[in-house]
Amino acid sequence: MGTPEEALTQRLILEDTLDIAGVAKDFNWNSLKSDFTPFVFVPETIMPVKVSVHLKSGSIPATIDALDKLYRSLMHNDPFEYNFLDDSFNRQYKADQQFGNIFGMFAGLAIAICCLGLWGLSSFTTSQKLKEIGIRKVLGASVQSIAYLLVRQFVLLIGLAALIAAPLAWYGMDKWLSGFAFRVGIGWELFVVPIIILAGIALMTIGLQVRRGAVMNPVDVLRSE
Numbered sequence: 061m062g063t064p065e066e067a068l069t070q071r072l073i074l075e076d077t078l079d080i081a082g083v084a085k086d087f088n089w090n091s092l093k094s095d096f097t098p099f100v101f102v103p104e105t106i107m108p109v110k111v112s113v114h115l116k117s118g119s120i121p122a123t124i125d126a127l128d129k130l131y132r133s134l135m136h137n138d139p140f141e142y143n144f145l146d147d148s149f150n151r152q153y154k155a156d157q158q159f160g161n162i163f164g165m166f167a168g169l170a171i172a173i174c175c176l177g178l179w180g181l182s183s184f185t186t187s188q189k190l191k192e193i194g195i196r197k198v199l200g201a202s203v204q205s206i207a208y209l210l211v212r213q214f215v216l217l218i219g220l221a222a223l224i225a226a227p228l229a230w231y232g233m234d235k236w237l238s239g240f241a242f243r244v245g246i247g248w249e250l251f252v253v254p255i256i257i258l259a260g261i262a263l264m265t266i267g268l269q270v271r272r273g274a275v276m277n278p279v280d281v282l283r284s285e
Contacts, residue, residue: 078102088242091152095241112145171258175265178214182266186210210270211263218262222255 062070064083072078078100086096115123124142131140150157186193193206230246237243 072100074100074102092242093240171261175261178262178265179269182210182214182269185213186269186272207270211266214262214266215259218259222259226251226255 067080067083070080072080084101088094089097089099113123113127127142128140131138189210193209196206196209229251233246233250237246
């Protein structure tokens, strides 16, 4: 492999012998799922097949109309066709964007179902422990200790779920990223931050039920027993 300076002194033989005018840095012409590929820019000296135009964001419609009129004045029988480069790049990642939208929708649905399940489980657990809570409060237990008693088992369940889900999530992300020639690393924050957020959502979901059990009047519970 030579240097770019050495390439300028060489010639490239394709259909014709070409002088090398310059060497550009590697850049992604296709999707990031594809590695860098050799690319040659050859100037059209007779009739350009395609023309690239850099447009300002505030004058796109007016510029397109002017290009249309200019093209029709030169090429009377050919239709004026154009496309935007960013649309071409977006089409390359359309499948990934759709996958992300579908995955996000099902993830949100799963979180909602889990919250409903936690709400029902916390309500059932609190109801089952009403007598125990009443006795503890009569014996002088504080609201904080009662809340800890009710929340502790849910925290253990959330931790167990995180230990199971984290390796599965890492494996799925690694398999998905393996389809790209250029990929980012999988950092610890991609697991810790979602676990903290989901734990907060779970604790807020069961918080009302825990508060109901922690602040209840023990006399009412023990009288009913």
